[in-house]
Amino acid sequence: GEDYIKEYMLKDLNSKIEKNQSYSLRYNLVLDYNIIRGLNLRVSGAIDYNQQNQNNFEPSTLDKDFHRSTSKGTITKNISILNENLLTYDFKIKQDHHFNILLGLSFQKDQSYSNQGKAIGGPNDYVHYASGIWGGTNGVNNINSNKDEAPQYKSAFEYNSSLQEERMNSYFGRLRYDYKEKYMFEATIRRDGSSVFGEDVRWATFPSVAAGWAFSDESFMKPLYWLSFGKLRGSWGTSGQKFSQPYLAQGLFSAYAYTFLGQYGMTANKKGGLINRKLSWESTDQYNLGLDLDLMDYRFKMVLDYYYRYTKDQLNQVDLPGDTYLFDMQWQNVLETSNEGIELELQANILRETAVKWRMKLTASRNWSRFEKSYTGMDYKEQVIGKPLYQMRAYKTDGFYNTMDEVPYIYLASGVKQPLYDMGINEGIFYPGTRRILDLNGDGQITEDDQYFASSPLPQMHGGIFCDLRWKDFDLSMAFNYSLGRHILRVYDDYSLQPWETPENSIRVDLRKVHAWENKNTKNPKYPRLQSYKNNGDQFVGLYDSDIENIHLLRLKQLTLGYNLNENVSKKFGLSSARIYVTAENLFLLSNYSGLDPEIVSIFDGIDALGSYPLPRKFTIGLSVNF
DSSP: OHHHIIIIIHHHHHHOEEEEEEEEEEEEEEEEEEEETTEEEEEEEEEEEEEEEEEEEEOGGGOTTTOOOEEEEEEEEEEEEEEEEEEEEEEEETTTEEEEEEEEEEEEEEEEEEEEEEEEOOSSTTOOSOOSOOSTTTTEEEOOOOTTSOOOEEESEEEEEEEEEEEEEEEEEEEEEEETTTEEEEEEEEEEEETTSOTTSOEEEEEEEEEEEOGGGSGGGTTOTTEEEEEEEEEEEEEEEOOSOTTGGGOOEEEEEEEETTEEEEEEOGGGOSOOTTOOOEEEEEEEEEEEEEETTTTEEEEEEEEEEEEEEEEEEEEOSOSSSSOSEEEEEEEEEEEEEEEEEEEEEEESSSSEEEEEEEEEEEEEEEEEEOTTSSOBTTBOTTSOSSOEEEBOEEEEOOSGGGSOEEEOTTSOEEEOEETTEEEEEOOTTSEEEOOTTOSSEEOGGGOEEEEOOSOSEEEEEEEEEEETTEEEEEEEEEEEEEEEEEOHHHHHHOOOSSOOSOOOSOGGGOOBOOSTTOOSOSBOOSSOOTTOGGGGSOOBGGGEEEEEEEEEEEEEEEEEOOHHHHHHTTOSEEEEEEEEESOOEEEOOSSSOGGGSOTTTOEEOOOSOOOOOEEEEEEEEEO
């Protein structure tokens, strides 16, 4: 209850001490040199450095077994160095033909460093950082909590460090042409090389082309006085994606758990699989079509885009035959997927000549994804060729069993009548009060093989609504986000109602509203009979298609009210400008969802296990001053 939370839980949380320090440094140096008219050389260098220092301390009162304090320190550093060299030639022929030629080189180096230490058994709870002797005079702790047994000693100190580095070099060129800014063409080619790939396959070439037509400048469009600007766009191009593990193509090693002559060695990391020096770029072909419209003297604007992306050579684990060797899999570039979608943006300057200025914007997006190919040419795990990438697997249900006559059965080879059972356990039969889970493959038992792809967790449409109001020195902005037609499967209520001999899960539902099956006369029950199901564990697993909800939501994501100090007043105080503002986030949510917050549910699986807290309301007061 509330007293327990205040006395124990909050006391424990408040006794933990965490200190964080973050440092960031960004430095840019640019050299521009105009060689001749229209020919320009630009050389730039950038350094981005970030460091975070963290210390966590837990007092001895939180260690119920040994009453030892714990100090943990972490230092992480990230540095990125980028050099770009651009040679640009811009010129016109007869004033109507405009050319722009770009040649470039870029070099990038990224480095991540981590150093971590931990010490247990400090001299007292006032010493929060580990130095000197911890864990006694010998720097060790007894980790055997049974005082009647011989002590087992372990060092009071633990250390861990890591260093990752990767580099990428790029060469690229671009030709841009337009005729009277009415007909536009652009061609680009780039060649990228990354250190994360195998030595012989580090380089790849990525071309692209684009064309545009400003049809509003054509003479036959002049009668359409309401059309301020109109443009058609189209493009095709390829791009590359590198994987995040910088040493996967070179082979991964880890510390060996055993010693030889007192020394720890190294062993191959099974997660890295059998080394594959042919690992290379994931490549994506993308097609785009777009339409831009400005209407009524640019008061209204519309941007419509359609895209199609086909990605091949995606990284995936490939099973290896046999079980004699250390590795049973290898990473290869084998999967293929596709994505297509439509994006719409509408803008309106509703009031622009009045004292009150009012602008609005609406965005809407719809995406379709498909699994196209696997390394076997067949379905891969939960992915079905030709079907969406993200799907919700669930059991098909049809209410509850009221009598044993309703339970299906099969005849065994011995002629014995076997009722439908669960999880491969013959004793876990279905009976009155249990869920009517359908045996889709007809093998007489309920297993994960009876789950089917019930729905897609992706929304039918999603986007945002933005509103901006200005009056004199005041401004008010609102940002809404919405989602229509996404599917969510709430499972945390079933999890928490699962009866156990010992408490396993916290109660996350209002027990007064739980409507469970009691007898055959129970009307529209939502849960099976509340009892232990030792051999029929699928009764409270939560993955039932009848519980999938079709969800819509609208949330006021951010509301900001600001006041800009008058320019004359600012100058009196030696300021160029000053602004005070109040911002509120997540003020309200409108949704038909029966759970707590649909936005915290992953759009990739749609499962709501209440793994995180609902989005909190947040209020901020700020002052911005420029000198």
